[in-house]
Amino acid sequence: MKPKIAGFPATRLRRLRATPAVRALVAETVLGPADFIWPVFVRDGTDISEPVTSMPGVNRLSVDKVVDAAREAHALGIPAICLFPYTDPSRRSEDAAEAWNPENLSNRATRAIKDAVPDIAVMTDVALDPYSSTGHDGFVVDGEIVNDETVEALVKQALSQARAGCDIIGPSDMMDGRIAAIRAELEREGFRNTAIMSYSAKYASGFYGPFRDAVGASGALKGDKQTYQMQPGNSDEAMRLIERDLSEGADMVMVKPGMPYLDICRRAKDMFGAPTFAYQVSGEYAMLAGAFDRGWLDGDKVMLESLMAFKRAGCDGVLTYFAPAAARLLNG
């Protein structure tokens, strides 16, 4: 339908911008704390909150502090928290067996949060990079990141997370066939309500640098991730990946990074109508937080504007390190 619009002065588009009340009435997009998933970094120890240098304001937290963070998130109206472990190098290995250890950091943190704050949803990360000595998301054999052997390991990792009580499994590894394999195992083991949010359209991006510092993977990574993550110029391929993951049993899909890929979010939402999320990744956070700290950008204003953009682009929610700060602002 082509919208009809009278000529000037019958139509003055500024009329609907004249007062806060009228602007509120015609607002097309609403942003609230319920739109956020808060990614947090977990480390060993007790009573530790250790700054991540390249992400001002973000800390690696010991499990007791992660529980405090979950309490804070819940009180702010944030529905979900997403765990990323900083694994001690001594626990990284070629077979990445720590990934499915029921007592690994991520599983311990999941149990502690679900115990203390049962109403917050816990999302966990499925990929081998926090646990592998190579820093890759899959096993490396003769220089190749092998797909099918990796999927078998990812299934074990996902099952251990479901057993620890997580609500949402987030496969971020970009192997083929992992959603179907994980979904089948969850059904077999009786985890019918464990949701899967697939990192379906994950690009081989330069914006993940600070995250790799935060989880201690920067030093470990040999080579790059271009044989499994997408090339930044592709959009049709993102649609094929999303369609494939939905057909394999993903409940929700994700586009990552976020701000440079809003066209992909819009296209995905229009094409599939599935619950669609974006990850405002560490590099996006670092750019913004760095400029806020220097007074080059108005922090409160730009933070909310950046998050609103995801909603306008069709996202149902966004993973953002700004979650608590933005929720505090939105709650007034």
Ligand SMILES: NCC(=O)CCC(=O)O
């Ligand atoms: N699998 C999780 C990530 O790679 C996060 C990236 C980021 O925040 O830069």
